[in-house]
Amino acid sequence: MSPKKKKTDDLINFTIDGQPVQARPGWTILETAEQYHIHIPTLCFHPAVKPWGGCRLCVVEVRYGKRGKVMPSCLNPPLAKLEVFTHSERVLNVRRWVLEMLLADCPASKEIRDLAREYGVTATRFTITDPEEECLRCGRCVAVCNEVVGVQALTFGSRGVNKQLDTPYRVPNNACVACGCCVTVCPTGAMSTRLDLVRGDVSRRTGHGFAH
Amino acid sequence: MKATTLEIDDILERYPKQPQHLISLLQDVQAEYKYISPEHLALICDHVGVPLTQAWAVATFYKSFSLEPRGEHEIKVCLGTTCHLKGGGRLVEACERDLAVARGHTTEDLRFTLDTVKCVGACALAPVVMIDEDYLGAASIPSLQKRLEKL
């Protein structure tokens, strides 16, 4: 067997929305779709950080034999012969509800409003607690600070409905190196209004995550 | 409250300096001092070698940690399914009225902390209230009031 032949053997053949596609080993369904210019919406995925799987906007329905399942495309590798549907009824149902609820959760975000409109969601029936809110807790900022910058200046505090972007004791964190990466990766611009909550006295920065 | 409290160093000594012991250490400090002070949180971080942000995330994520001093007595009203069906909700409301404190909070004089728990495993005796380490089974508003008066 020639090495070249072996290579094509490793490729995973499956379909997305009926179209035959090939994935390299290690690719996710989302990455494969991008190669073929098939659009799947995402909010928490960012190529600079490990996929976190929080926003669930990238969900697709997969059918394997008789079984159907909805799963996030940013985290799951394809299997040979898998049938993937990016816009099935079940998928759209998840996206529409998530978007409608996001309209109530971060009503100030234009990005969310635009995305929602693409899915025909223009109004929300849910209670808006903070009209100024833009942060959807997608975790990109936390991940980039931790994985790429390596300082862990910010984190999520509390849990569930109270989960929020935090620094210890909600005071600016001197571990922050003021690099602004968090602002860059933020999908809604929420981080730019919050940077001063994180960035401490830059002159005292220590450059690693252990400053208190 | 106990007359003497352990030194923080003695508690730290119980665990090797590894990140995996963060939660156990927080629990021990919580048990000893009834809350985790900023100084202790920093000392724990240094001991196990994790950034303060991680300890903060952990301390605010898990319900059993408190970053503020708690009351002398802890009243935990069970709101597990069985206790809910048998009127646990009315018991918390009664406590909130009687102690003038919202659930999850401590009275101003630091006498009582009122909290709710999700099932203490004594469901056959629902509704159940835990007062410090004691269980009060088949509780009613009058029996609870009587018990609290004794404290």
Next chain:
Amino acid sequence: MERIKSAAQLAGLQKKLLKAQDPKRPVVRVCLGPGCLAQGAAMVSQAFKSTIKAKKLRAKVQPLIKETGCHGFCSQGTLVSLSPADLFYVRVKPEDVEEIVEASLVKGQVVERLLYSDNGARYKSAAEIPFYKMQQKIILKNVGIIDPLKIDDALMAGAYQSFAKALTQMSPEDIINTVSLSGLRGRGGGGFPTGRKWRRAADIARENPGPVYIIGNGEEGDPGAFMDRAIMEGDPHAVLEGMIIGAYALGANKGFLYVRHEYPIAIRHLSIAIEQARSLGLLGQNILGTGFDFDLQINRGAGAYVCGEETAIIASLEGRVGEPITRPPYPAQQGLWNRPTIINNVETWANVPHIIDKGAKWYTDLGVPYSTGTKIFSLVGKVKNSGLVEVPMGVTLGRIVEEIGGGVPGQERFKAVQTGGPSGGIIPYEFKDLPPADMKPARVGLSAPVPISELKKLPVDFDSMAQTGSIMGGGGMIVMDNRDCVVDVARYFLRFLQEESCGKCLPCRLGLKGMQEFLDKFSRGQGSVEDIDELKSLAQAVGDGSLCGLGGTAPNPVLTSIRYFRDEYLAHIKDHKCPAGVCKDLIIYRVDPKTCNGCTLCVRNCPQDCISGRKKKPHTINNAACIRCGACMDVCPVGAVIVE
């Protein structure tokens, strides 16, 4: 204690202990389980000790007081059983102790008034009581019998015999095979075949050598369930034995027991048991001289329901926030510190020694084909006999609730049963076989759906339960009567889950709140019929979109309640009535003038001062000011306060 170095030595020790035991010595077993503690069991036990001391009983009758785990019949606590007289006393108070000692221990008589009586019959021994008679105790066999703090007591009851057999007579492969053949399925809720899980981990571990870990899941977060607590408190060595056998089969040298911190007694008993096992050499290095090393450590949960989920436990053990991650990779592939990790519920672990001891065939003979063995249920709620019930799988729900549980006090039938906690559903008494389209395929897809004519006849096994839209779950079984509102219960679970969700993924963090907004509307008598369908659609989205099982199963209580109790939803929405009299915005409290004897207790207890009436005259409630706190109902000695 001397370290045991071989299986023969262990058998010798057991024989020696049994021989030294005096079968005629009276034993008083006082239940110190959670239910009895809530009824003052600690004082009863104290009373026994001091009375016996004070009386200076002659050496001949010097009784042994054993403080045991839960006897099961918690609603009758404090329970005291005497052997060899085989007497079973219920509702024992400290003041009864003197009489028990005097009559039963000294004179050998029976204290009639403390016996359990029902429908005119009095029962002297526990075995005759219908509640116990219909059970088959295997996992709970020693719970309530042995002193959980004494390893000698456990050894005399046969603990660690299977462990010795497994380590000295079986290969790891034999053990995995036996467990596979037994058909054991996980007791933590998912019902995944344990043997298959172990085989997968063993294969992966073989391919990439290095440490393997095992975890005992004692988080028991489902509210209304306390079987795991009873095992951990009442027979901790059973859990250890199962875990050591599992560790040997899987090649693990380190195990963790993750126990929720709300169970301090379980944590204490397990810690003591581990210490004892270590000092006997049953844990540690070169166990029984076989060259196998294994040690166990206890980690306390820190108050997070989601930390019952496998990947969240792992995060928690590593010292991180308990946020689940997507599977695959499964913990068996990449778990604790990225090494193969096997997580089983503590009840699952406690099953293992029995399977090793008596064999796979014996185990499959218990229960039904795809759900083998016995299962412990915590039968609570509006049921006469509440407590722990262990029955073979496949026993009908009617048998558990009506025959063992004695049905709803004062009512002909129960309204519904809630199983599986927040991941489960509410199934009605009128449950009839579902149209095939509605039948959910059984989770593991092993057995075909069977039509069932009524709920009472529903066999309680993994697959039949799944067909109803509920799940068997950990074993919580909460009986509801017609004073319980399904809208309220569905709301209750959503509130519970919102407080417990980790908040990582949007369908769960936002969707639980969203679903609750719908239900809040209904409970206020608002909303429309279309809203019910919208809620169903949202529930589907939450179930499909969520990352872990918490959000994934969160729709179950909502969907089952809509499916089976649509009329009750409509009563709220269209008639603005809560038929069960629970939803505060739709009810009023009223004093029945015929029953009220004018004692003024309610007047004095009303926080709103909205009850008026003179002494000895019927009272009235001013409904405009009433906050429906129920204080009057609780204090009324004649039950004159009614809800409409």
